[in-house]
Amino acid sequence: MIKENLVKDVVKEPYKYGFVTDIETEKIAKGLNEDIIRLISQKKEEPKYLLDFRLKAFKKWQKMKEPDWAGLGYKQIDYQDIIYYSAPKQKEKISSLDEVDPKLLETFDKLGIPLTEQKKLTNVAVDAVFDSVSIATTFREELAEHGVIFCSISEAVKNHSDLIEKYLGTVVPASDNYFAALNSAVFSDGSFVYIPKGVTCPMDLSSYFRINSGDSGQFERTLIIAEESSSVSYLEGCTAPMFDTNTLHAAVVELIALDDASIKYSTVQNWYAGDEEGIGGIFNFVTKRGKCLGKRSKISWSQVETGSAITWKYPSCLLLGEESVGEFYSVALTNNLQQADTGTKMIHIGPKTKSTIVSKGISAGNSKNSYRGLVKMGTKATGSRNYSQCDSMLIGDQASANTFPYIKSQQPNSEIEHEASTCRISEDQLFYLQSRGIEFEEAVSMMVSGFCRDVFNQLPMEFAAEADKLLALKLEGSVG
Amino acid sequence: MQSKMKESDPILEVENLSASTDNLPILKGVSLTVYPGEIHAIMGRNGCGKSTLSKIIAGHPSYNITNGDIKFLGENINSLEPEERSQSGIFLGFQYPIEIPGVSNLEFLRVSTNARRKFLNKEELDTFDFEELVKEKLEIVKMDHAFLSRSVNQGFSGGEKKRNEILQMALLEPKIAILDETDSGLDIDALRIVASGIKKISNAQTGIILITHYQRLLDEIKPNYVHVMSDGQIIKTGESDLALELEEKGYEWTDNFIKET
Numbered sequence: 001m002i003k004e005n006l007v008k009d010v011v012k013e014p015y016k017y018g019f020v021t022d023i024e025t026e027k028i029a030k031g032l033n034e035d036i037i038r039l040i041s042q043k044k045e046e047p048k049y050l051l052d053f054r055l056k057a058f059k060k061w062q063k064m065k066e067p068d069w070a071g072l073g074y075k076q077i078d079y080q081d082i083i084y085y086s087a088p089k090q091k092e093k094i095s096s097l098d099e100v101d102p103k104l105l106e107t108f109d110k111l112g113i114p115l116t117e118q119k120k121l122t123n124v125a126v127d128a129v130f131d132s133v134s135i136a137t138t139f140r141e142e143l144a145e146h147g148v149i150f151c152s153i154s155e156a157v158k159n160h161s162d163l164i165e166k167y168l169g170t171v172v173p174a175s176d177n178y179f180a181a182l183n184s185a186v187f188s189d190g191s192f193v194y195i196p197k198g199v200t201c202p203m204d205l206s207s208y209f210r211i212n213s214g215d216s217g218q219f220e221r222t223l224i225i226a227e228e229s230s231s232v233s234y235l236e237g238c239t240a241p242m243f244d245t246n247t248l249h250a251a252v253v254e255l256i257a258l259d260d261a262s263i264k265y266s267t268v269q270n271w272y273a274g275d276e277e278g279i280g281g282i283f284n285f286v287t288k289r290g291k292c293l294g295k296r297s298k299i300s301w302s303q304v305e306t307g308s309a310i311t312w313k314y315p316s317c318l319l320l321g322e323e324s325v326g327e328f329y330s331v332a333l334t335n336n337l338q339q340a341d342t343g344t345k346m347i348h349i350g351p352k353t354k355s356t357i358v359s360k361g362i363s364a365g366n367s368k369n370s371y372r373g374l375v376k377m378g379t380k381a382t383g384s385r386n387y388s389q390c391d392s393m394l395i396g397d398q399a400s401a402n403t404f405p406y407i408k409s410q411q412p413n414s415e416i417e418h419e420a421s422t423c424r425i426s427e428d429q430l431f432y433l434q435s436r437g438i439e440f441e442e443a444v445s446m447m448v449s450g451f452c453r454d455v456f457n458q459l460p461m462e463f464a465a466e467a468d469k470l471l472a473l474k475l476e477g478s479v480g
Numbered sequence: 481m482q483s484k485m486k487e488s489d490p491i492l493e494v495e496n497l498s499a500s501t502d503n504l505p506i507l508k509g510v511s512l513t514v515y516p517g518e519i520h521a522i523m524g525r526n527g528c529g530k531s532t533l534s535k536i537i538a539g540h541p542s543y544n545i546t547n548g549d550i551k552f553l554g555e556n557i558n559s560l561e562p563e564e565r566s567q568s569g570i571f572l573g574f575q576y577p578i579e580i581p582g583v584s585n586l587e588f589l590r591v592s593t594n595a596r597r598k599f600l601n602k603e604e605l606d607t608f609d610f611e612e613l614v615k616e617k618l619e620i621v622k623m624d625h626a627f628l629s630r631s632v633n634q635g636f637s638g639g640e641k642k643r644n645e646i647l648q649m650a651l652l653e654p655k656i657a658i659l660d661e662t663d664s665g666l667d668i669d670a671l672r673i674v675a676s677g678i679k680k681i682s683n684a685q686t687g688i689i690l691i692t693h694y695q696r697l698l699d700e701i702k703p704n705y706v707h708v709m710s711d712g713q714i715i716k717t718g719e720s721d722l723a724l725e726l727e728e729k730g731y732e733w734t735d736n737f738i739k740e741t
Contacts, residue, residue, distance in 0.1 A: 423581075427541065432578045435538045436588070436648060437566035437595030446591070450582025450631070 015272055018242035021107040021212050025131070027086045030215070032079050034058065037185055040085050044154050044188075049165055057174035057184030064178045070341040070372070072310055074246070074283065082248060083216035084186045087133040104135050111239060113208045124204040124235065125150055129220060131213050132188035139203065148232075149194035150205050153221055156192035163194060167225055171254035171291045171318070179250040179285040179312075183219045187252065190220035195230040195261070204233045204460060209251075211240035211271070211282065217248040224254070226261035228294065233264040233460060239307075240272045244280045246309060251286045259294030259321065264302070266459055267315075268467055271307035278337030281309025288315035289345075292324035292353075300327035302458045304467040305342060314372065316345035319353035319384075326355040329458040333448075333471055334367035334399070343373035343404075348381035348414065357388040360452050362471075363399035370402040375416055377409040384414040392422045393451050395444070423451075445472035489554060490515050491656050491687040492537070492570075497548035498712075499536050506532045508712035509548065514656060514687040521690045521698055521723060524709035525731050530691045531575060533709075534658045538572035539565045553655065566592075567599035571654035575661040575691075577641040580632040585644070588632045589614060593651045617650040620677045638665035646677040656687040663697035675700030695727040708734050 028039055037058055041051040066077070088104060100115075108115050108128050115128055115136050125139035127150065134152030143150050149160060157164050174184035191207040211218045226232055240247065249271065255263050265288075274281025284307075290299035301315040317326030328344035346355035355375065363369040375386045392401035403420050425447050433443035449456065449468050456464045494512040498505065506529050514520055522530050536543050537550055539562035550557050557565060580588070593613070594604040605613060618625060621643040633641050642662055649657050659678065663671055678701060682688050690697060698706075698720065706722040707714045715737045716722070726734070 426578075428578050429580055431540055431562060432574065432580070433588070433592075434562035435566050435572050436592035437563050437599075437652070438588075438591055439563050439595075440561070442591070446583050446588070447580060450580065450584075453582045 015242055017111060017239035017270065018272060019110070020241040021103055023101065023103050023212070024089045025086050025213060026089050027083050027213070027216065030081055030083050032082070032084060032186065036084055040186060040188065043085065044157065046157055047161060050157060053169060053174065054185050057181050060175045061178065061181035061185055064181055066178050070312055070370070072312065072339050072341060074310055074339075077248060077283070079182075083213070084219070085188055086131045086213045086216035088130055088135075100136055104130060107210065107212070108135070108208065111208065111210065113237075124206050127152060127191045127205075127207045129189055129191070129207060129209045131211060131216060131218065134189045134191070143202070146199055146202055147196040148199060148201055149192065151192055153187075153190045153192045153223060156223070160192070160194065163225065164192075164223070167223060167254070167256055169254075171256060171289050172252050172287050177287060180252050180287040183221060183250045183252045183287070187219045187221040190222045190251070192222070193224040193232060193234065195226045195232045197227040197230060199227075199230045201230070201232040204235055206235040206237070209236070209238040211238075211247055211249065214241070214243040214245055214247060217250065219249075220251045222251070222253040224256070224263055224265070226255075226257045226263050226297075228258045229260040231262040234266070235460060235463060236265070236267045237270070239270050240282055242272050242275075242280060244275075246274075246281060246283050248283050249285070249308075251288075253286070253288040253315075255290035255299055257290065257292050257294060257297035257299050257324075260296050261294060262298040262300070263290065264300045265290070265315070266463055267303040267305075268463060268470065269303065269305045269307050269311070270470060273307045273336070273338050274309040276336050278309065281338075282307065284308035284311045284313065286313040288313065289318065290316070290326070291318045292321050292326060294324070295321045296323045296325075297321050298325040298327075300329070300458070301344065302329040302455065303331070303342075304455075304459070304470065305330070305332040305340060306470055308340075309338060311338075311340040311342055313342045314344055316347070317355060318347045318349065319355065319381075320349045321353075322350045323352045323354075324350060325353070327458075328355075328357045328359070329455040330359045331362070331452045331455045331467070331471075332360070332369055333362045334364065334369045336365040336367060338365075338367045340368070341370045341372055343371045345374040345376070346386055347374075347376050347378070348384040348386070348411075349378045351380060351382045351384065353381055353384045355386045357386070357390070358454050359388075359390045360455055361390075361392045361401050362395065362448055362451065363392070363401050364395035366398045368400050368402075370404060372404040372406075374406040374408070375418075377411040377414040377416065379410045381411045382413045384411065386416045388416075388418045389454075390418075390420045391451070393448070394422065394424045488516050491553060493549075493551040494533075494537070495549045495551070497533075497536070497550060498546045499532065499543045500546055501532075501543050505546070506543070506712055507536065510709075510712070510714055512707065512714065514689065516687060517684040518705070519682075519688045519690065519701060519703045521692060521703040521706045522709055523692060523706060523723065523726060524734075528709040529712040530709050531660050534572055534660045534689070534691060537658055538562055538570060563595065566652070567595050569596075569655035571649050571652055571657040573642075573645040573649060573657060573659035573662050575664065577633045577636075577645055579634045579636075581634055583632050584628075585630055585632050586614070586628040589628070589648065589651055592648065596652045614651065617647055620650050620680050621646045622673050623647060639667065639670040642666060642674055643670070643677075646674055646681070650677065650681050653681070654686065656689070657682070658689040658691070660691045661693070662690070663692055663694060671696065672700065695723055698723050708737070710734060710737075
C-alpha cells in the first residue's frame with residue numbers, strides 16, 4: 001500500500017569504514033597523571049620545553065571544568081579510563097614505506113588512501129595518522145624541492161624545533177578551554193606544514209586520521225604556518241571502527257597566516273557516529289583556530305561534518321592583520337541520535353577585516369543540530385565587515401535545529417549582517433520529484449545537496465563530489 | 481461509458497475508484513477510460529475532486545484508495561510508487577508546480593528524463609547529449625535556455641512554471657498526460673504556446689486528460705469527451721459541445737444531473 005513517506009527512520013546503510021585492523025599495538029596503561037605525560041614525552045624523545053608545555057597544560061586542565069554550555073547530553077567521560085598513547089608496533093626507525101607494516105598500508109588502501117609509491121594519489125600529498133602516530137607522509141621529496149615542509153608533528157619537533165617552539169600554542173593557548181588543555185597535555189601526533197615565503201604549495205596537502213583502538217583516545221595536533229605571500233590548500237579526513245563504547249577525540253588545529261598568505265583548510269569528518277540507538281560513536285571535541293597575523297592574509301575553513309556521536313567544534317579566525325579575511329563554510333548533517341554543536345568565531349581585531357560565514361545544518365532522525373557562532377568587532381576594527389548566513393533543514397518531525405548567533409561590536413564603524421532560515425523538506429516537493437520518475441531517496445539527497453550547494457562550491461573539486469556522495473549515503477535508508 | 485468499439489486497448493482505466501484522505505472520502509466511485517489518441521476534459525467546481533483524481537493516478541501518498549482500481553496499459557497500478565508510474569509513462573502536469581531551491585532545473589530534467597529512458601531501455605544521456613535534446617524541446621514551449629540554469633521553478637512566474645511543466649512532458653514523452661489546470665494563470669499568448677506544445681507532443685498513441693475550468697483551452701485543444709465532476713463523482717459525460725453548454729449555463733445547471741442520477 002501507500003508508503004509512509006516520513007523521513008524518520010534510521011540509516012540502515014552500514015558504516016563503510018567500521019572495520020578494525022588486527023595489529024599488535026604498544027599501549028601504555030590507562031589513566032592520566034604527570035607520569036603518563038612524562039612517559040608520552042619520553043617516548044617521543046621531546047625537548048624539555050615541550051615537556052614543560054605539557055605539564056603546564058595538565059596543571060591548568062586539572063583546575064578546569066568540563067564545559068556544559070552547549071547543552072549536549074552524554075555520559076560523563078572517565079578520563080582515568082582512557083589510554084593516552086597507542087601505537088602499532090613497528091621497527092624503531094622507518095626509513096622508507098617498504099618498512100611499514102603491510103597491514104597498515106592495507107588499512108589505508110581500504111579507506112581509499114593508498115600510500116605506496118605505485119598507488120599513491122597523484123595530486124595530493126598525504127600524512128596518514130593511525131591512532132597516536134603518523135605512519136607515512138607521501139611526496140616529501142617533491143615538496144621539499146619547493147621548500148615546503150610536510151611531516152608529522154613528532155618529526156617536526158625533532159627536525160624543526162625552532163618553528164614548533166615559536167608557534168605551538170600561540171593560536172590556541174593551552175588554557176584556552178578544557179579539551180584544548182587536555183590535548184596540550186597529552187597530544188600524540190598530527191601534521192605539521194610549513195610553506196616558505198612566496199611559495200604556492202604545488203599540490204594539496206592532506207591528513208587522514210584513523211582511530212583503530214577502542215579504548216584509547218586520539219589527541220592529534222596540527223600546526224600550519226604560511227609565510228608571507230604563500231598559499232596552501234589542506235584537506236583532512238577521518239574515520240573510525242564501530243565500537244559500542246565511545247571514543248574521545250580531542251584535537252587542536254592551529255593555523256598561522258602572515259602577510260598576503262592564504263590557507264584553505266577543508267575537512268570531511270566521518271567518524272563513526274554510533275548506531276541507531278545512539279550506542280557507541282566518537283566524541284569529537286575539537287578546537288580549531290586560525291590567526292590572520294599578516295596584512296591581507298586569508299584563512300578559509302570549510303567543513304562537512306557527518307560523523308561522530310557528538311561534535312563540538314568551532315573553527316575560528318582571529319583577524320589581526322589589516323584587511324585580513326576569514327571564512328567559514330559548513331555543512332553539518334546529523335541523523336539518529338547524533339548531536340552537533342558547531343559554528344565559528346570571527347574575531348575582528350585589525351581594521352578593514354572581512355569575514356563570511358555560511359552554515360548549513362541538516363537534522364534527520366532524532367538528532368540535535370546547532371549552529372553557535374560569535375562575531376566580534378574590536379575597538380580597532382574600523383571599516384570591518386561580516387556577513388553570516390545560517391540555514392537549517394529539518395528532515396522528519398523528531399529532529400531539532402537551533403541557531404545561536406552571538407554578536408558583539410565595540411566599533412560603530414563596522415558592519416555585521418546576519419541571515420537565518422529554517423526549512424523542511426515537504427511532502428509536496430518529494431512528490432513532485434517522484435512524479436518525475438526520481439526515486440524517493442534520490443529526491444531527498446538531491447534536495448539536501450541543493451541546500452548545501454553554497455558550501456560545496458567552496459570545497460576542492462574531488463572533495464565536493466566525495467561530500468555529495470557521503471551525504472547521500474548517510475541519508476540512504478533514512479526514509480521509511 | 482464509451483460504448484463504441486475501439487480498435488486498440490485502453491491506456492488508462494479508472495474503475496469505480498473511491499479514495500480518501502485523513503478518513504475523509506474525496507472520490508466516490510469514479511470510472512474513466514482513455515484510449516490512444518483521445519483527449520478527455522474534466523470540468524467541475526473547485527473541490528469536486530478533479531485534482532485529487534489526478535494526484536491519485538500519479539500516486540500521491542496522502543490519499544488512500546478505499547475501493548476500485550487504476551489500470552495502466554492493462555496492469556493494475558494501485559500499489560506502484562509515483563516514480564514507477566512516471567517511469568512507465570504517466571505524467572501529471574501540476575496545477576501549482578513546486579519550487580525546489582538549490583536543485584538546478586537542468587540537472588532535475590536530466591535525472592528525470594534518464595529515469596524514463598532507463599525504463600524504456602534507452603541509453604541514458606550525459607550532460608552534453610542532454611543539452612542537445614533539451615535545446616530542441618525548449619523550442620516547443622518557447623523557453624529561454626537561461627531557465628535551465630535556475631533552481632527548479634524558483635522565482636518562475638506562473639506562466640513560466642506551466643511552460644516548464646510542458647517542457648517536462650516533452651522530455652518524458654508519456655503515454656498519458658494529466659494536465660491539472662495547466663491553463664490557469666496564463667495570458668492569451670502563453671496559453672497558445674502551451675496549447676500548441678501539448679498538441680505537438682501528443683499523437684495517435686498518447687492519451688490526454690485536461691482538467692480545466694475554462695473553454696478557452698478547449699478552443700485550442702478540442703477534446704473528444706468532456707466529463708463533469710461533482711462531489712467525487714463523474715455526473716455527466718458528453719462530447720466537446722458539453723463544455724460550451726457548461727460555459728453558457730454554469731455549474732448550477734449540472735446540479736440537476738445529480739438529481740437525475
